[in-house]
Amino acid sequence: MSETPDSAVQTATAAVRTYIEQHRAAFLDDLAQWLRIPSVSAQPEHDADVRRSADWLAAALRETGFPEVEILQTPGAPAVFAEWPSGEPGAPTVLVYGHHDVQPAAREDGWHSDPFEPVITDGRMYARGAADDKGQVFFHTLGVRAHLAATGRTAPAVNLKLLIEGEEESGSPHFRALVEEHAERLAADAVIVSDTGMWSEDTPTVCTGMRGLAECEIQLYGPGQDIHSGSFGGAVPNPATAAARLVAALHDADQHVTVPGFYDGIAELTDAERELFAELPFDETEWLRTARSGATYGEAGFSTLERIWARPTAEVNGIGGGYQGPGGKTIIPASAMVKLSFRLVAGQDPQHIEKRVTDWVGEQLPAGIRHEITWSAATRPCLTPLGHPALQSVVRAMSQAFGTKVRFTREGGSGPAADLQDVLAAPVLFLGISVPSDGWHAPNEKVELDLLFKGVETAALLWSDLAATAV
Amino acid sequence: MSETPDSAVQTATAAVRTYIEQHRAAFLDDLAQWLRIPSVSAQPEHDADVRRSADWLAAALRETGFPEVEILQTPGAPAVFAEWPSGEPGAPTVLVYGHHDVQPAAREDGWHSDPFEPVITDGRMYARGAADDKGQVFFHTLGVRAHLAATGRTAPAVNLKLLIEGEEESGSPHFRALVEEHAERLAADAVIVSDTGMWSEDTPTVCTGMRGLAECEIQLYGPGQDIHSGSFGGAVPNPATAAARLVAALHDADQHVTVPGFYDGIAELTDAERELFAELPFDETEWLRTARSGATYGEAGFSTLERIWARPTAEVNGIGGGYQGPGGKTIIPASAMVKLSFRLVAGQDPQHIEKRVTDWVGEQLPAGIRHEITWSAATRPCLTPLGHPALQSVVRAMSQAFGTKVRFTREGGSGPAADLQDVLAAPVLFLGISVPSDGWHAPNEKVELDLLFKGVETAALLWSDLAATAV
Ligand SMILES: [Zn+2]
Ligand SMILES: [Zn+2]
Numbered sequence A, B: 001m002s003e004t005p006d007s008a009v010q011t012a013t014a015a016v017r018t019y020i021e022q023h024r025a026a027f028l029d030d031l032a033q034w035l036r037i038p039s040v041s042a043q044p045e046h047d048a049d050v051r052r053s054a055d056w057l058a059a060a061l062r063e064t065g066f067p068e069v070e071i072l073q074t075p076g077a078p079a080v081f082a083e084w085p086s087g088e089p090g091a092p093t094v095l096v097y098g099h100h101d102v103q104p105a106a107r108e109d110g111w112h113s114d115p116f117e118p119v120i121t122d123g124r125m126y127a128r129g130a131a132d133d134k135g136q137v138f139f140h141t142l143g144v145r146a147h148l149a150a151t152g153r154t155a156p157a158v159n160l161k162l163l164i165e166g167e168e169e170s171g172s173p174h175f176r177a178l179v180e181e182h183a184e185r186l187a188a189d190a191v192i193v194s195d196t197g198m199w200s201e202d203t204p205t206v207c208t209g210m211r212g213l214a215e216c217e218i219q220l221y222g223p224g225q226d227i228h229s230g231s232f233g234g235a236v237p238n239p240a241t242a243a244a245r246l247v248a249a250l251h252d253a254d255q256h257v258t259v260p261g262f263y264d265g266i267a268e269l270t271d272a273e274r275e276l277f278a279e280l281p282f283d284e285t286e287w288l289r290t291a292r293s294g295a296t297y298g299e300a301g302f303s304t305l306e307r308i309w310a311r312p313t314a315e316v317n318g319i320g321g322g323y324q325g326p327g328g329k330t331i332i333p334a335s336a337m338v339k340l341s342f343r344l345v346a347g348q349d350p351q352h353i354e355k356r357v358t359d360w361v362g363e364q365l366p367a368g369i370r371h372e373i374t375w376s377a378a379t380r381p382c383l384t385p386l387g388h389p390a391l392q393s394v395v396r397a398m399s400q401a402f403g404t405k406v407r408f409t410r411e412g413g414s415g416p417a418a419d420l421q422d423v424l425a426a427p428v429l430f431l432g433i434s435v436p437s438d439g440w441h442a443p444n445e446k447v448e449l450d451l452l453f454k455g456v457e458t459a460a461l462l463w464s465d466l467a468a469t470a471v
Helices: A005-035 A044-064 A134-151 A175-181 A239-249 A271-279 A284-290 A304-309 A350-364 A389-402 A417-424 A449-467 B005-035 B044-064 B134-151 B175-181 B239-249 B271-279 B284-290 B304-309 B350-364 B389-402 B417-424 B449-467
Strands: A068-072 A079-084 A093-099 A119-121 A124-126 A159-165 A190-193 A205-210 A212-221 A313-322 A335-344 A370-375 A407-411 A428-430 A446-448 B068-072 B079-084 B093-099 B119-121 B124-126 B159-165 B190-193 B205-210 B212-221 B313-322 B335-344 B370-375 B407-411 B428-430 B446-448
Touching: A005 A044, A005 A124, A005 A134, A005 A389, A005 A449, A044 A068, A044 A079, A044 A134, A044 A159, A093 A134, A093 A417, A124 A449, A134 A159, A134 A449, A159 A175, A175 A417, A190 A417, A205 A389, A205 A428, A212 A239, A212 A350, A239 A313, A239 A335, A239 A350, A239 B239, A239 B313, A271 A304, A271 A407, A304 A407, A313 B239, A335 A350, A350 A370, A389 A428, A389 A449, A417 A428, A446 A449, B005 B044, B005 B124, B005 B134, B005 B389, B005 B449, B044 B068, B044 B079, B044 B134, B044 B159, B093 B134, B093 B417, B124 B449, B134 B159, B134 B449, B159 B175, B175 B417, B190 B417, B205 B389, B205 B428, B212 B239, B212 B350, B239 B313, B239 B335, B239 B350, B271 B304, B271 B407, B304 B407, B335 B350, B350 B370, B389 B428, B389 B449, B417 B428, B446 B449
Parallel strands: A093 A159, A093 A190, A190 A428, A205 A407, B093 B159, B093 B190, B190 B428, B205 B407
Antiparallel strands: A068 A079, A079 A159, A119 A124, A124 A446, A212 A335, A212 A370, A313 A335, A313 B313, B068 B079, B079 B159, B119 B124, B124 B446, B212 B335, B212 B370, B313 B335
16 A cells, blocks of 8 residues: 555655754754855955855765865855756756855954854854855755755756855856856756745745845045044035935835836736735734834835835945044045945846946035046845745645644845846745744854754755656 | 345245244154044033144144143033243234133044044145144244244244134134133234135135034934824824924025024125126136035025025934834834024124024924024134234234245134134234145045145244234
């Protein structure tokens, strides 16, 4: 008598869990080793660390069993590619995307421990990259081993590919070229992005889209050097004032972005989409606690979830000019600087936004203020159709691992998923187990170990489900 | 046959010049020694240097011949007081004011040489404090010696007092209390402030007033830590944006300051005053070169000289928040900071301005942005009547030293002169030989040696003229 599909899944799940339990400690030791490498792609002094991180991951993937592992060089930081063919004719091909570089972190930013010396406390692992993204890349190593152990296979049920880039936290400047160059080797029926989060520990969710990102730095130059504010104050333009006015002019009183053409091409939210958002157990007080913020604030006419998931933004990430040391210094500063980032939603084209903002900045500045605007590589927004069969596979695997209903979210953050979608012509799915309190890009980033192992389980169950599903 | 007053002055001038020529080299050596002491009052790590500077000056004044020299302690940096009684009954008493502390300076700010290792090149001495204010304090030492040599006196023709404070560049927080405490010893018929400049090398001028100054630092707090601009961007208030909006809201489109009540009590410029300003050989191109600026910019309806001398301002001296390092960091910063300074004119009360600005700042900020505003000690504006006899003495001494007509200016900068005026009930006069290109508060500050010695001459001639004038 053969098992029903459901009981087969139960058996597989039990086997997966047993395997994970046996390898849990070694897995965490290995992950901690990787997290000790400060692979900060935005800081040139860490170039060698980013390369070391790629080498470390390549070795770990070979150790995992991937027969083909290769460092893919770029003009910037290297990516890691790995492939494990299924061996079964007609097996679908899946490409897992993640990144091995991390955000800058310094102990004095408010970390309770060294950001590059992982600490496990109360079921959490604290380290830069614990959640974004090394932890979420690494769960696929134990995931595929558990998948093999539970199914008795010697190769995965799908042709499994991994592409783990090294420049995501720098805006993935060479990622699109990399994907284009290796498009044939990367070809897949579906892309699984493991670089997002879920609603909460109690409400597992699958993300269906990410915002895009355009980022610039604007340098403003006034006097040829700092000049005395008594001798000259009130009679020449001040670049710090110009910087402030630029930032202030970015939004109108309703917090709409004022740059002409900014909203061109956006697909407005449907009522159905707004209802799906509204169904989520959103607790504003709790959300504000996670945001470490005292109040919500944003574009008039939209809820908080709509603002962070489905509306584009203009945000100041950094501003600086003049004297910032202790005490006072009565100068008109020689220069000032603004770092802006724009989150983009489906329908917005980063190049179009960059051009519109560049034009607008030039129009805002008075005579006597020179400026330079520098754009970092942009990231396109992306959105996956809710009904796609591969998305349903992810939902099933995740429901099984978590033992509960899986809902849908979007991701306010940005990743190069859209490049994969564009170049590989494959649907992009998201499998992430991070929660909002994980502190991405902030001090004391952590990952919840329970969720990390649910991620391992989901990955272990997903490959069989996908192989059984036409994708 | 007694000399006519004019020829007596000629003889005295010649004697003064001979004496100066003989002591020129030693004077510059001594001044250089003083300039090597980095007496930066705004930086706590230089506290000992400021004290060392006071001790050095006290010794130099004893060496000059002042029979009474004393370090006056304050809760902050010490001042130096010196007194040299005339010995003649009925001689007027004059108090010279200056300061021995200096602005911060670091080689990497753009100095061509160590700011605290004076260099003489092309008739200029480059060092922090060369013009503001050690050079202009120090010319009084050679000045009084030359006065004695030229007149054959053993004590000055006036009861000469010096008060050289140590906190001017920190806003003179304890100066008023110091003057109040020692009001009896400081009592004078006129105050000579040597901490200003003149129009140009070719157009010697006497300043008749200074703007006042109120300074604050505003700390703005948003999220409890830097948070991810993808996860939260567009839905919580950003303190860097709030800082920028605060600065942008300070002025209207005509560059009038918008803070309600800011212009209360100001005496508007008379037509006669505007004409005196307009008579000066103002070359906007040249002025812009000195200002190292590409364009003039300021309050509608006023000329550049009116803007810097007779109109109050609101200026940003520093702004900072978020990530300012290389590359990008997609955060909503936890905090931001703005340093503002307000130049004030006669009729404006600093306490009133502080209250109005404090109230206004509180009204500007959205929910979710906390703030702290800290005011430094303020400086009151001051203005001297054009017709005062002691002012005419200064004009005569200066005309004689420079051999040309002396005109009138005001000073856009600020000093605690008004406290002396208030507490001592004495007119405040200005004797300064610095020129706008001297780079006060900027890198490569210098003093023109020719002008420095004209300052010595003026001081040497002034005491006899003042003694002969009812002040
Ligand atoms: Zn990431
Ligand atoms: Zn000064």
